[in-house]
Amino acid sequence: MSAPSAAVEMAGVDLRLGGVMVLRQVNLTIAQGQFAVLVGPNGGGKTSLLKLMLGLLTPSRGRVRVLGESPRRARRRVGYVPQHLQVDPSFPVTVLDVVLMGRLGRTSPWGGYGRADRQQALAALEHMDMAPLAGRSFGQLSGGQRQRVLIARALVSQPEMLLLDEPSAGMDVVGEHELFDLLDRLHQDITVVLVTHDLGFVSSHFAEAICVNRQVVIHPTRDLGRQAISDLYGQPMRMVQHQHHLPLPGGEHG
């Protein structure tokens, strides 16, 4: 059995999709309560790593444990925020309808949603400052607003861990900043795993980043050229130093 403290444990994980090796020999531990950030180039396997944690993909080799269980079993304890750009904007749902979907698996499987589901959904929207837009069409919202709704949908199932895929896509710097503050507050209570290719977002807030490019390596971020980047982005930032490499306990990265 895995130690209760690990939110995610991957050991010797290979992932092949359609004959292509997407991830190779991944060893990774994310502690419970950690705020972990996955960075790397597009196509490097960040989203696939997230989907392994959700049990949406099955590893070709190796072992994945989430919250001490198999990913499929752990699903109901995990909240997932996919990229909002994948959602069809003309689909006929309101903001509240979308958030209610997060109650599936926790509410009765028959018929409609109950009063308690509705209250929880509204509370989650309130938490995201989106309650006034509950009756609005989801497709009419801006990118940042949609993202907030999808986060509310993930939170309404009261997850122990939150997985977010590129939540800052299509947001401006201010929106990104607000989003981070929000995730930081959530992280007081639950584990947060964030996928992004936005290094600025990472460098300003994290001491280390999980770098994903076929292989997975943990790198520290460091105050280098802080002033220069700060001038560029208008807020304090840190650079990710890829040449520094901390071996994981029990890990075997090359």
Next chain:
Amino acid sequence: MWQALLSYPFLQYALAAGLLASVACGVVGSLVVARRITYLAGAVAHAVLGGMGAARYLQVVHGITWLTPLTGALAAALAAAGVMGLVSLKARQREDTVIGAIWAVGMAVGILFIAATPGYSADLMGYLFGNILMVTPGNLGLMAGLDAVVLLLGLVFFKQLLAVCFDEEFAETRGLPVQWLYLLLLGLTALTVVLLVSVVGIVLVIALLTLPAAIAGHLARRLATIMVLAVAASMLITSGGLALSYRADWPAGATIAALAGAAYLATALGARLLAWHRRRAA
């Protein structure tokens, strides 16, 4: 018109068939349009000809009287939906090809059976373009049964179907059996196609499956509301089309489909004009 309706049972049956088909058509059509599987529904509809032709052949040549064309249609529609479901679950990149194959091969099989059936080639037009005036009380019973099944499953699993159509991956992370729910959606589509074939025929099924839902989509923004409005729109269109075809002595199926097209065009234009007007006022 009202007098004719009161004095001719075949008109009453036709009206009832239109109203019954409208219920399933509004509910399932809204899901088909939202999930964008119109072409898949088209393939199922055309595969139905194979089932109708085969059933008619067995009825006439081998004397299997219980095997009516409607029963054959039901079997073919469910089989086609099953194949489509397996293909999209196991080999999604081939989905488009298989839609085309089922569409054409289903029709070809139907034509071959019809050609082999002595003396009944006149049926072909009825299968393709509808023979609502030939609806019998027995047909109505089967249609009501199909309606009940579609309504029951659609209502009981509404929130799961909505979630799977909107965001299948997220639905899976909530522990929903997404593959079964997709097969359920295809099965409901197959049942609805069979209901509609009796009203407007194989070729025109797509008109009634998609246009009332598309009309409703201009008027509402929640799937449940769209379903209710689509049922109402479909009832108005089938009844209005029937009246029009009786008055003008036009083929009923084609009149209904054309009326659905006209209503869609009018709603789309109206929505455009309204949006333009609002922009100018703002």
